[in-house]
């Protein structure tokens with residue numbers, strides 16, 4: 001049974017939600033059986049945690065920092081070049097794609113190829129402090145036509161706390177993936193670490209992916225993946241993606257790119273309630289986030 005009423009609906013599926021029109025449940029169920037090559041890379045995120053940023057970094061690492069080489073590729077967005085494995089039709093194209101096959105996903109752990117747990121392929125999990133995720137997701141609901149526009153911030157706050165959004169509960173997503181960190185070849189990195197020291201983050205990612213870049217190439221990867229530079233890149237802003245999917249007049253994909261924007265949106269009561277839930281839900285994990293700088 002659908003839980004939302006809009007052109008695209010959130011449809012519960014095996015403890016998660018899919019978006020009708022974008023995802024096909026049968027297709028999603030077959031992701032588990034995919035054969036995985038050691039060179040495969042999956043970027044896993046809860047929505048609004050830095051997916052497009054990691055796509056940009058991976059594309060640049062592959063191109064040895066040469067932004068022009070990426071611009072020349074025929075695609076309308078970063079997501080065309082490193083697509084979502086759960087989107088209709090992508091699983092099929094993954095099977096025969098040449099290596100290295102790089103894909104992103106917002107799926108929960110239970111849907112992912114079981115071969116990943118036999119240490120095949122690589123997984124990069126990007127986590128972001130959930131207060132900023134909530135704010136970013138609120139604005140994204142206005143921009144993205146496949147998600148229902150929230151009535152107001154308070155309404156969206158409640159939905160997020162209930163996990164009544166695509167991606168379901170942020171707490172479950174992060175906890176579950178983190179608990180499987182050592183079963184697979186996983187780099188677990190936070191958005192805040194990337195903000196605070198992008199050069200070190202890019203270095204860690206390149207070592208993890210076994211990419212050998214010289215210092216100049218590495219510096220170019222960093223340069224072309226800063227917020228200010230990505231803001232100017234139409235492919236990173238989905239600007240060439242049709243109005244059918246995005247209401248471009250409602251805002252930009254590259255919105256603020258900071259730590260702590262939640263302080264301009266949460267009331268004191270909302271923040272305190274959030275902290276209590278965070279402490280309860282995350283008490284058994286060592287994960288700590290940076291909430292402001």
Ligand code: A3P
Nearest residue numbers: 048049050051052053136226227254255256257
């Ligand atoms: P804000 O809405 O807070 O600005 P995703 O790609 O997972 O949907 O995440 C989008 C969020 O990541 C947006 O957050 C976007 O601005 C931010 N982001 C994208 N590229 C970034 C970069 N280079 N530096 C900092 N933040 C970035």
